[in-house]
Amino acid sequence: MAKITLKGNPIQTSGQLPSIGTTAPDFTLVDQDCADHSLKDYSGKTKILSIVPSLDTSVCSAMAKKFNDAIKEKTGVILLVISADLPFAQKRFCNQEKVENAVTLSMMRSKDFARDYGVLIEDGPLAGICARGVLILDENNKVIYSELVPEITQEPDYDKALSYLV
Numbered sequence: 001m002a003k004i005t006l007k008g009n010p011i012q013t014s015g016q017l018p019s020i021g022t023t024a025p026d027f028t029l030v031d032q033d034c035a036d037h038s039l040k041d042y043s044g045k046t047k048i049l050s051i052v053p054s055l056d057t058s059v060c061s062a063m064a065k066k067f068n069d070a071i072k073e074k075t076g077v078i079l080l081v082i083s084a085d086l087p088f089a090q091k092r093f094c095n096q097e098k099v100e101n102a103v104t105l106s107m108m109r110s111k112d113f114a115r116d117y118g119v120l121i122e123d124g125p126l127a128g129i130c131a132r133g134v135l136i137l138d139e140n141n142k143v144i145y146s147e148l149v150p151e152i153t154q155e156p157d158y159d160k161a162l163s164y165l166v
Contacts, residue, residue: 001013001118006151013122014122017117018117025116028109028112029105030109032090046076046137047077048079048134053129055085068099068100080104082130083107084130134147134161136164
C-alpha cells in the first residue's frame with residue numbers, strides 16, 4: 001500500500017503501481033459510448049495511462065490537456081485518461097476543452113482497475129476513486145515509466161514521463 005497525501009493529510013492506496021519492467025495487468029473500463037475496453041484493444045501502441053481522480057478538478061483537467069497536446073504529433077502513441085467520472089462527464093469535458101487526442105475511460109462498472117493498479121484510495125474524503133498517477137507502457141504492455149504523484153493536488157513530472165516516448 002502506498003502512502004500519499006491530500007492537501008498534506010495522509011491517505012492510503014490499495015497497493016503500488018505496477019513496477020517498471022513488469023507487464024501491466026489487463027483491465028475492463030468504459031469509454032464515452034459506454035462500451036467496454038481492455039488493454040488488449042490498444043495493442044501495438046505505446047500507451048500513456050493518465051490516471052486521475054476526476055476530470056472535474058483543475059489538476060486532472062490540466063493533466064489531460066497537457067498530455068493531449070504533447071502527443072498531437074506522436075504516431076504510435078495513445079493517451080488513455082482513466083478516472084471515476086461517468087462516461088457522459090468525460091465526453092462533455094473532452095468536447096468543452098477540445099481534448100481530441102485522448103481516449104477517456106471510466107471505472108463506472110468496477111473498481112478492479114484501481115485495485116489491480118494499486119491506485120484505489122482506501123481512506124479519507126476521496127476513498128473509492130483513483131490516486132493520481134502516470135504509467136507509460138510499451139507496445140507489449142511492459143511498464144517503462146511509473147509515477148504515483150505523492151500529493152494529489154500536484155501535477156506529475158510531465159517532462160520525465162514524456163521523455164520515455166519514442
